[in-house]
Amino acid sequence: MTDLATRARTLLDLHTAPDVLVLPNVWDVVSAQVVAGTDGVRALATASHGIASTFGYEDGENIPLDLHLDMVRRIVAAVDLPVSMDLEAGYGDAGETARRAIEVGVVGGNLEDQMKPLDDAVAAVEAVLRAGRDAGIDFVLNARTDAFVRAGADADRDQLVAEAVRRGTAFLEAGAPVVFVPGLVAREEIEAVVEGLGRGKLTLISVPGASLPARELQELGVSRVSTGPFTQRVALTALQDAALEIVAGGTLPAGTRALN
Structure with missing residues (x-):
């Protein structure tokens, strides 16, 4: 496996390349190995929701950080691709959490602002980036x-766009290479945020039945598309459908592949 600095540079280059970076999120070793072995996959990203669910925890920093990091460590060790970790909101100390993630081989990560005061959110961004430099x-x-x-269901959409751009711009100015805006799915709102942040600076999550295709997001200037908890839900949906079929007297799907 390449050294940490090389993997970090590779991951950064993937975010700034002309082609959109697509990251189907993983949650354990076997999901990481399956995704890493898929044609076209160039990096991996973990999903905090998926890892928490694997151990029976609700998302939102309810899974102990040690347990969370141990699963990420196992994922990093099992693949030969750069791995980005969902740091959630930093577990109370974003810089220290990033430092520990780097120690297990992580070279990138998500960090939620949870709509905290902007100065506090920017300070957390700076702490994570400082951990990387260190x-x-x-x-x-x-x-x-x-x-x-x-935001509430009745929130003014133009104001949401403006606030996402305001906060995202502050994160970019603090040194973050890209800004993640979950919940952003409408074409015109994506276009407005891209205009505000610049092309190649916005990352999104693909939501089943709601999001634009990745190729169209690339045309709009989006840098990265991930899948959050939805890839795990795809797997669990297939599992439940197969269980329903065989319990009802049928068979398992004929197209099942030996992926483990």
Whole structure:
């Protein structure tokens, strides 16, 4: 496996390349190995929701950090690709959590702002980036703003776009290479945020039945598309469908592949 600095540089280059970076999120070793072995996959990203669910915890830093990091360590050790970790909101100390993630081989990560005061959110971004510099790597921080996902159903959409751009711009100025805006799915709103942040600076999550195709997001200037908890839900949906079929007297799907 390449050294940490090289993997970090590779991951950063993937975020700044003309082609959109697509990251189907993983949650354990076997999901990581299957995704890493898929044609076209160039890096991996973990999903905090998926890892927490694997151990029976609700998402939102309910899984102990040691347990969370141990699973990420196992994922990093099992693949030969750069790995980005969902740091959630930093477990109370974003810089220290990033430092520990780097120690297990992580070279990038998401960090939620949870709509905290902007100065506090920027300070957390700076702490994560400082942890990367201290380790001698270009840590690829996907600085997340929750402007859309924490908004009420009746929120003014133009104001949400403006707030996402305001916070995202502050994160970029603090040194984050890209900004993650979950909950952003409408074409015109994506175009407005890209205009505000610049092309190649926005990352999104693909939501089943709602999001634009990755190729169209690339045309709009989106840098990265990930899948969050939805890849695990795809797997669990297939599992439940197969269980229903065989319990009802049928058979397992004929197209099942030996992926483990």
